[in-house]
Amino acid sequence: MGRRIAVVLFNLGGPDTGDDVQPFLKNLFRDPAIIRAPLPIRWLVARIISSRRAPMVKQNYALMDAGGGSPLLGETKKQSAALEAELAMRLPGDEVRCFIAMRYWHPFTEEAAAEVQKWGADEVVLLPLYPQFSTTTTGSSLTAWNKAYKGQSRTVCCYPFEENFVSAHVDRIMEAWERAGRPDQVNLLLSAHGLPESVIKAGDPYQWQCEALAEMVAGRVPAHWEVSVCYQSRVGPMKWIGPATEEEIARISDQGGNILIAPIAFVSEHIETLVELGEEYRLVAEKHGAASYTRVEALGTHPGFIATMAGEVTQALSMKAAIRSCAGDRLCPSGWSGCPHAERKQKAGVRITENAV
Numbered sequence: 534m535g536r537r538i539a540v541v542l543f544n545l546g547g548p549d550t551g552d553d554v555q556p557f558l559k560n561l562f563r564d565p566a567i568i569r570a571p572l573p574i575r576w577l578v579a580r581i582i583s584s585r586r587a588p589m590v591k592q593n594y595a596l597m598d599a600g601g602g603s604p605l606l607g608e609t610k611k612q613s614a615a616l617e618a619e620l621a622m623r624l625p626g627d628e629v630r631c632f633i634a635m636r637y638w639h640p641f642t643e644e645a646a647a648e649v650q651k652w653g654a655d656e657v658v659l660l661p662l663y664p665q666f667s668t669t670t671t672g673s674s675l676t677a678w679n680k681a682y683k684g685q686s687r688t689v690c691c692y693p694f695e696e697n698f699v700s701a702h703v704d705r706i707m708e709a710w711e712r713a714g715r716p717d718q719v720n721l722l723l724s725a726h727g728l729p730e731s732v733i734k735a736g737d738p739y740q741w742q743c744e745a746l747a748e749m750v751a752g753r754v755p756a757h758w759e760v761s762v763c764y765q766s767r768v769g770p771m772k773w774i775g776p777a778t779e780e781e782i783a784r785i786s787d788q789g790g791n792i793l794i795a796p797i798a799f800v801s802e803h804i805e806t807l808v809e810l811g812e813e814y815r816l817v818a819e820k821h822g823a824a825s826y827t828r829v830e831a832l833g834t835h836p837g838f839i840a841t842m843a844g845e846v847t848q849a850l851s852m853k854a855a856i857r858s859c860a861g862d863r864l865c866p867s868g869w870s871g872c873p874h875a876e877r878k879q880k881a882g883v884r885i886t887e888n889a890v
């Protein structure tokens with residue numbers, strides 16, 4: 534008899550309606566992976582920031598066609614259904630079911646863990662919808678999962694250099710270039726969600742993974758395009774990693790460039806792609822005189838992305854180790870202490886190549 538395989542998709546979650554915006558933000562800012570302060574301070578800060586931020590953010594959620602909330606759950610359900618169908622084909626002897634585990638709104642990680650437990654899975658594979666590993670996203674979901682689920686699971690930590698994933702990005706970029714009227718001179722901005730600089734200094738490998746992916750993408754688009762990485766969605770007064778996407782757009786627009794802007798750390802459409810990249814930054818580009826501004830679509834259910842996830846799951850199932858990256862074992866160079874893989878040991882006299890790119 535085949536196995537019952539549960540694939541748990543980790544994502545951030547988003548409010549279902551306008552009324553959910555403030556409690557959703559409160560959940561987010563209460564997370565110690567996001568605000569690194571002791572409990573009473575964190576809860577107070579979460580209450581203050583969420584009530585101050587909610588009115589402005591609510592207006593942005595209302596701009597999307599999602600009943601005043603986020604389209605993220607709907608988009609994640611489409612990816613989940615496509616992955617389930619792909620895995621049913623690849624693992625015909627087994628019963629595979631995908632479960633969605635959101636970190637800050639329904640269906641919460643705890644709800645997903647209870648569902649998996651009730652279903653009676655023989656194998657559990659944790660698969661983040663965050664291609665790059667960060668302690669603030671995948672790391673936080675892993676902590677929540679391990680608290681909620683009683684049993685063994687296998688983890689896919691990250692897949693930023695997986696072949697199908699990289700070529701799906703290039704495919705979406707070339708689609709957008711066609712839509713833009715195939716301009717000869719192009720400024721391709723690869724935009725990722727930013728992080729506070731302190732998180733990176735504490736060893737989080739996210740920025741390293743984003744920038745190494747960007748180099749791979751840059752190597753596959755026309756050689757005369759100008760490609761750069763930038764970081765969006767800054768929140769709060771702390772110093773965040775840069776350059777800031779908005780500043781890059783203003784700089785390039787001042788030179789009259791044709792901008793293609795692609796999300797490289799988000800795999801679905803939501804407030805950060807539809808409103809921030811799609812509307813707010815478009816206004817910045819227009820104000821500064823860009824020749825054109827075209828948003829590259831998120832991967833969504835691109836067949837290459839579904840193949841990436843299906844491949845990672847089947848490989849995770851066939852491994853002895855409980856955790857894998859797209860390179861099999863540890864992907865991050867030593868020094869990135871936030872990487873969930875143990876550091877590689879340097880054997881006497883043997884030089885180990887840490888960087889799998």
Ligand SMILES: C=CC1=C(C)c2cc3[nH]c(cc4nc(cc5[nH]c(cc1n2)c(C)c5CCC(=O)O)C(CCC(=O)O)=C4C)c(C)c3C=C
Pocket residue numbers: 545546547548558561566567586590603604605663667669670726727728729768798799803804805
């Ligand atoms: C790569 C993915 C993400 C990282 C890294 C990340 C870090 C991070 N985020 C905040 C604060 C907010 N993020 C918000 C929305 C949001 N963030 C991500 C992904 C990453 N966040 C997604 C997919 C979304 C969209 C959710 C949706 O509703 O569809 C928000 C809410 C929106 C807003 O208020 O602007 C906040 C707040 C911090 C502080 C942080 C790292 C420390």
Ligand SMILES: [Fe+2]
Pocket residue numbers: 726766
């Ligand atoms: Fe975020």
Ligand SMILES: [Fe+2]
Pocket residue numbers: 666690738858863864865872873874
């Ligand atoms: Fe890593």
